[in-house]
Structure formats: C-alpha cells, structure tokens
Amino acid sequence: MSHAVENVPVPGTGTTPSQKRYLILAEEFSHDPHYAKTARGVMRYRREAVVAILDSKRAGETDDGVPIVGSVDEGLRLNPNTALVGIVTQGGHFPGDWQELLKTCVSKGLDLENGLHVRLHDIPGLPELAAQHGVDLRDLREPPSDLSTATGENLEVDATIVLTVGSDCAIGKMTATCELDLEARQRGLQSVFVPTGQTGIAIAGWGISVDAVVSDFLAGAAERLVVEGGKRGNLLWVEGQGAILHPIYSGVTVGLIHGSAPHLYVLCHEVGRTVVEGDPTGSPIVNLSELIDLHERMSLKLRPAKVACVALNTSGVSEQEAREAIGEAEEETGLPADDPVRFGAGKLLDAVLKVAP
Amino acid sequence: MSHAVENVPVPGTGTTPSQKRYLILAEEFSHDPHYAKTARGVMRYRREAVVAILDSKRAGETDDGVPIVGSVDEGLRLNPNTALVGIVTQGGHFPGDWQELLKTCVSKGLDLENGLHVRLHDIPGLPELAAQHGVDLRDLREPPSDLSTATGENLEVDATIVLTVGSDCAIGKMTATCELDLEARQRGLQSVFVPTGQTGIAIAGWGISVDAVVSDFLAGAAERLVVEGGKRGNLLWVEGQGAILHPIYSGVTVGLIHGSAPHLYVLCHEVGRTVVEGDPTGSPIVNLSELIDLHERMSLKLRPAKVACVALNTSGVSEQEAREAIGEAEEETGLPADDPVRFGAGKLLDAVLKVAP
Numbered sequence: 001m002s003h004a005v006e007n008v009p010v011p012g013t014g015t016t017p018s019q020k021r022y023l024i025l026a027e028e029f030s031h032d033p034h035y036a037k038t039a040r041g042v043m044r045y046r047r048e049a050v051v052a053i054l055d056s057k058r059a060g061e062t063d064d065g066v067p068i069v070g071s072v073d074e075g076l077r078l079n080p081n082t083a084l085v086g087i088v089t090q091g092g093h094f095p096g097d098w099q100e101l102l103k104t105c106v107s108k109g110l111d112l113e114n115g116l117h118v119r120l121h122d123i124p125g126l127p128e129l130a131a132q133h134g135v136d137l138r139d140l141r142e143p144p145s146d147l148s149t150a151t152g153e154n155l156e157v158d159a160t161i162v163l164t165v166g167s168d169c170a171i172g173k174m175t176a177t178c179e180l181d182l183e184a185r186q187r188g189l190q191s192v193f194v195p196t197g198q199t200g201i202a203i204a205g206w207g208i209s210v211d212a213v214v215s216d217f218l219a220g221a222a223e224r225l226v227v228e229g230g231k232r233g234n235l236l237w238v239e240g241q242g243a244i245l246h247p248i249y250s251g252v253t254v255g256l257i258h259g260s261a262p263h264l265y266v267l268c269h270e271v272g273r274t275v276v277e278g279d280p281t282g283s284p285i286v287n288l289s290e291l292i293d294l295h296e297r298m299s300l301k302l303r304p305a306k307v308a309c310v311a312l313n314t315s316g317v318s319e320q321e322a323r324e325a326i327g328e329a330e331e332e333t334g335l336p337a338d339d340p341v342r343f344g345a346g347k348l349l350d351a352v353l354k355v356a357p
Numbered sequence: 358m359s360h361a362v363e364n365v366p367v368p369g370t371g372t373t374p375s376q377k378r379y380l381i382l383a384e385e386f387s388h389d390p391h392y393a394k395t396a397r398g399v400m401r402y403r404r405e406a407v408v409a410i411l412d413s414k415r416a417g418e419t420d421d422g423v424p425i426v427g428s429v430d431e432g433l434r435l436n437p438n439t440a441l442v443g444i445v446t447q448g449g450h451f452p453g454d455w456q457e458l459l460k461t462c463v464s465k466g467l468d469l470e471n472g473l474h475v476r477l478h479d480i481p482g483l484p485e486l487a488a489q490h491g492v493d494l495r496d497l498r499e500p501p502s503d504l505s506t507a508t509g510e511n512l513e514v515d516a517t518i519v520l521t522v523g524s525d526c527a528i529g530k531m532t533a534t535c536e537l538d539l540e541a542r543q544r545g546l547q548s549v550f551v552p553t554g555q556t557g558i559a560i561a562g563w564g565i566s567v568d569a570v571v572s573d574f575l576a577g578a579a580e581r582l583v584v585e586g587g588k589r590g591n592l593l594w595v596e597g598q599g600a601i602l603h604p605i606y607s608g609v610t611v612g613l614i615h616g617s618a619p620h621l622y623v624l625c626h627e628v629g630r631t632v633v634e635g636d637p638t639g640s641p642i643v644n645l646s647e648l649i650d651l652h653e654r655m656s657l658k659l660r661p662a663k664v665a666c667v668a669l670n671t672s673g674v675s676e677q678e679a680r681e682a683i684g685e686a687e688e689e690t691g692l693p694a695d696d697p698v699r700f701g702a703g704k705l706l707d708a709v710l711k712v713a714p
Contacts, residue, residue, distance in 0.1 A: 150605045152638035215575050215702045216568040218608040251575040251612025258607050272545055281509035283658050300604055301640050
C-alpha cells in the first residue's frame with residue numbers, strides 16, 4: 001500500500017496526514033458499534049496513524065494490535081501528537097465528563113480533532129488553554145471561511161472522479177467509498193478518498209463537511225474538494241451524501257453531484273430497505289433502474305456521468321440471500337454488483353476501472 | 358384586490374406587511390433597471406405600501422403616482438415607518454455615501470430593511486444608533502436562527518402549492534411568480550406570494566433567502582415557508598431559485614423542490630437563451646421536454662408534481678417572435694405557454710387552476 005500521494009499538507013495545518021499519531025478518545029464507548037463510528041472508521045481505513053485508543057473500561061486490551069489505554073498519561077508514553085474524538089453522539093454533544101478529558105489532552109500538549117456538531121472552540125476555557133499550550137483545535141465540521149461559488153475548475157482536474165450515490169442516507173456510501181479506495185491503494189494506484197462528512201474527514205485528515213456549508217457555496221465546496229484531491233492522486237473516490245430523492249437532504253446530494261463533477265457513479269443500496277430512513281413521511285425508495293437513469297440525466301451536461309456498478313450493503317441478510325440480491329441487482333441494472341465489505345471491493349473496482357476515461 | 362389574507366404578523370416583528378409605509382431608498386439609481394431591481398419589484402407588486410422614493414437627482418417627479426423626494430426629511434412628511442434599501446449592487450455592498458444615509462433614516466425613527474449581502478448589523482455604529490432610537494434593523498438575507506431539517510409538515514399544508522422552476526437562473530422566475538399571484542389576487546383568490554430570495558422578501562415583507570441557509574436546513578427552510586404561507590392563504594406561489602441542472606445553484610433548486618412540496622410547477626424559460634448564465638463553463642440549457650420530465654420525476658414520491666404550464670420571458674424578442682415562440686413551446690410540451698409580463702398572467706393562471714388539486 002502506497003501512501004506517498006497522501007504526503008500533502010492538510011489545508012490549514014502544517015502537518016501531513018501521515019505525520020498524525022492519534023490517540024483515539026473513545027472513553028466508555030470503544031466497543032459500541034454505533035457510538036464509536038469515527039473510532040472504528042479510523043481503525044479500519046487509517047490504522048497506521050493510530051498509536052493508542054483511550055477507554056478505561058478496556059485498559060490493557062488491544063484492538064487490531066493497537067493498545068487500549070486507561071488514561072491520557074498512559075497514552076502519552078506511545079507518543080501521540082493528536083487526540084481524536086472517536087465517538088458520534090445523538091445531537092452531536094459531548095458526554096458529561098468529556099470536557100475535562102479534552103482539557104487534560106490539551107494541557108498535555110496534544111492537538112484536538114473533533115467531528116461532533118458542538119465545537120471545541122465553544123467549550124468554555126478550551127481555546128484559551130489551547131493557546132497557552134500551543135496546540136491546535138480542529139473542528140472537522142466547520143467549513144473553511146473562504147468558500148465561494150463553483151467556478152468550473154472541477155472540469156479541469158486531471159483525475160478520474162468517482163462519486164458514490166445511493167438510494168438513501170446511512171446505507172454505507174462512506175464505507176463503500178473507503179473500501180474502493182483501500183482496494184485501489186493496495187493495487188498501487190494513486191487513489192484518494194475525498195471526504196465530505198465529519199467521519200470521513202476524521203478518517204482522511206482533510207475534507208469539508210458539505211452539509212454544514214451555506215447553500216450558495218455547496219457546489220463550490222465540492223469543487224474545492226476534487227481540486228484538492230487532484231493534487232493528491234489521479235483516482236478520486238468522492239464520499240456521497242444523502243440521496244437524490246431524499247426529502248430532507250437531496251439539496252446536498254445534487255450540489256455534490258454538480259460540484260464534484262464525477263466521471264462515474266457507484267450506486268449504493270441497502271438490501272431490504274424500502275422506505276427512506278429518518279424521514280417522518282415514510283417516503284418509498286425507488287428502484288435501482290430509475291435511480292440510475294435519474295443520476296445519469298442529472299449529471300453536468302459538460303460531464304455526462306454513467307453509473308459504473310452497484311454497491312450493495314447486505315449486512316442485514318444471510319450470505320445466501322446476499323448472493324441472490326447481488327444477482328437480482330445485476331439482472332435489473334445490467335451492471336456489475338457486489339457487497340464490497342462482505343465479499344471485497346475487487347469486483348466493483350474492476351467495474352469502475354473498465355469504464356474509467 | 359383583497360389583501361385581507363396578508364394581515365398576518367411578519368414573523369419576528371410586531372407589524373403586518375400591510376402596515377408598512379415604505380420610503381424606498383434608491384438614491385442615484387431609481388431610474389436604473391438593473392440596480393433598482395428591489396425598488397422596481399416593490400413598486401410593481403406592492404405599490405400600495407410605498408409612500409415615497411428617495412432619489413435627489415429626480416426630486417419632484419413621480420413614479421406611478423408615488424412622489425420622488427430629494428431628502429429623508431422631505432420623505433418624512435409623507436409619514437413612512439420603514440426605509441427600504443431599494444438597490445442591488447455588484448457584490449452586495451452599499452455604495453459609498455449610503456452609510457450616512459442609513460444613519461440619517463435611523464436617527465429620524467425609521468426602521469430599516471435591507472436585502473444586500475452586507476448586513477445592517479455590521480455597519481459600525483448602526484446597531485447602537487438603532488437601539489438608541491428604538492427602531493428595527495432587518496437584514497432580509499439573514500436566515501432565522503432556529504431553522505432545522507424538514508419534518509414532513511410540508512405535506513400537511515392545506516393549500517395548493519405551485520413552485521416556479523426554470524431552465525436557468527435570472528430568467529424571470531420571481532416575476533412570473535409575482536404576476537401569477539397578482540392576477541390571482543385580482544380575481545379575489547386567497548393567493549400568497551412565497552418569497553425565497555432577498556428581492557422577493559422585500560416585496561412581500563416576509564420570507565427566507567434560502568441560498569443563505571446552511572445546506573442541511575435547506576428543505577427545512579422551504580418547508581417553513583409553505584407552512585407560513587398556508588396561514589396566509591390557500592393558493593401559494595413559491596418563488597423558485599436556480600435551476601435543476603445549474604452547475605452552481607442546483608442544490609438550492611432541488612432542496613426547494615423537496616422542501617416546498619409543490620403540487621404543480623410553472624416552468625420558466627427565456628426565449629433565445631441557450632447557455633447557462635453566469636456559469637464559466639458555458640453549460641448548455643436542455644430543452645423544455647427534458648426539463649419537464651426531470652422535474653416531474655425529481656418530485657417527492659409522496660407528492661408527485663406535474664408541470665402545469667410554461668412561462669416564457671420574451672423580453673429579448675419582437676412581439677411577432679414572442680407569439681411564435683409561445684406556439685413552439687406549446688407544440689413541444691403539449692402545455693399552455695405564455696409570457697405573463699407581455700401578455701398578462703391570465704392564461705397561465707387558468708392553466709394552473711384547471712389542474713390544481
């Protein structure tokens with residue numbers, strides 16, 4: 001696996017992603033599949049940057065070879081330079097005791113990275129403490145202050161741009177994107193994961209949380225991401241958001257489609273899901289063929305994009321049912337389909353590379 | 358014309374739109390069709406709320422019966438309660454001498470309304486002066502601070518919702534919307550113009566500038582507008598923004614489509630325009646039939662919307678060419694078409710009412 005293409009300074013910081021040495025803060029939650037979403041994502045896709053995980057309940061254990069420590073002091077022996085908030089909470093707030101934990105990290109000289117809605121900069125006393133100790137506070141959801149409208153530079157990026165889209169939110173678009181990038185990097189390709197949400201940003205160490213951007217600058221933010229991605233490699237996997245027909249988040253989806261100017265889409269769907277999640281109106285999910293046609297016709301007129309393959313999330317069904325669902329999706333769409341987590345991303349990557357410009 | 362349905366307090370203020378008595382500030386610009394966009398819009402669609410126009414170069418003249426005055430003091434004799442910034446400038450800044458003009462208005466006890474990007478609240482000394490004189494500063498582009506994601510309440514609004522959409526930005530969507538609303542009010546219908554941009558807000562005295570909203574809350578903002586509109590009447594004309602295939606602003610367009618949950622669309626197009634305006638990439642405009650199909654299929658699954666008619670802006674061609682273009686649009690789409698400014702909005706209103714639920 002080559003990380004050479006990642007040795008580009010992270011905008012707004014002096015360090016490159018590969019210089020990061022993370023202490024992941026997952027106190028009380030490191031075992032929880034839901035709350036530890038960020039910790040798990042970083043452990044799966046950026047394992048090499050993690051030196052320790054903090055969770056006093058599991059101190060002394062290891063996770064994929066990474067020591068789990070019981071205190072910040074214990075973690076410091078492994079020489080981290082950044083503490084990463086590894087949890088995702090309902091409403092995006094910090095759990096009760098976390099403010100003290102964050103202050104401890106800062107006073108021990110660790111930079112802080114946080115993808116929750118609540119900002120580090122809004123925690124009373126923390127910015128002053130950070131200034132005193134000369135450490136950085138990075139709120140990963142905070143958009144850059146100098147965004148503007150899209151300029152057309154997205155069409156000039158010298159890379160193949162692939163965007164994950166889907167039938168709904170929370171169906172595994174980020175995971176499919178990361179798996180495809182990981183598979184491509186393992187094959188030695190100059191592949192880059194382009195993050196558009198807080199967990200993705202925590203995983204990659206750069207990016208913009210596009211749903212936090214003012215609507216006028218949505219496509220501009222997506223454009224900036226692919227321009228930046230083009231400096232890091234020539235095969236860009238842009239993390240999709242929302243869904244083109246999602247009653248709540250479709251604006252973000254379409255802004256991302258036009259701003260990131262993909263050559264190809266990977267269409268994601270969760271087997272068995274028939275109703276849009278988190279939508280109180282119970283809106284039905286339309287079929288894959290209709291989604292393919294809509295995405296292709298909604299693409300930029302100067303960058304007509306095709307769906308290359310279908311990524312299915314089969315985590316809710318048996319292996320036998322998964323294989324049947326994959327066969328059915330291939331029959332319905334005429335495109336290669338697979339579950340990149342369950343069966344590996346090789347088949348989908350092949351499908352993308354076969355039709356890439 | 359009945360304004361009874363407008364006698365609802367403007368959210369965040371104690372006054373109803375019809376209690377406004379505007380002094381329109383158009384100093385040096387009242388004759389300019391481009392810069393005086395807001396002044397002209399208010400004069401055309403909310404004439405009854407205007408008591409005077411300030412433009413010292415034309416002092417002593419009248420405009421549609423409204424006196425043009427040379428100074429704020431002169432305007433005060435006509436008993437205005439609000440000074441409205443009537444101009445739209447490149448970049449959204451105030452012209453040189455305007456800060457003094459605004460301070461004069463405030464110190465004479467007038468509320469201020471402003472739709473420019475630069476906020477009244479950011480003009481040094483102005484908020485303090487306003488507090489001292491007990492007047493309100495209203496920045497019309499500033500979104501409400503309590504927005505959230507869409508909830509599905511848009512599907513519960515007890516009104517017919519009509520959204521203007523189009524082949525591009527700046528082709529007359531707001532004008533078509535206002536003309537249809539005006540025609541409907543003149544017929545005695547409980548019709549409401551629902552503004553989604555700063556000029557529309559200045560015209561109607563309420564609304565949300567949806568392009569200034571954080572992307573996550575785009576549909577939520579549009580939903581709030583139709584819920585509010587439903588309290589004011591039962592035939593809502595929602596001002597569209599951008600275009601579904603606009604490389605820069607499509608996110609706003611689609612968020613508005615899903616958040617406002619229209620029953621019907623009015624499709625707007627400017628005769629002769631073939632390339633997206635303000636897009637550096639020179640993206641071509643697709644034909645009307647394709648736009649109709651895309652808008653209908655991109656509508657909410659629980660609120661399938663149809664295009665009711667085509668509103669053409671024929672301002673760039675002769676009357677003969679306009680009539681030909683209208684005939685061609687009707688032939689291509691199979692729908693009624695007309696230019697509501699040039700030939701009146703009656704035909705298009707009939708088309709909408711004929712298919713309204």
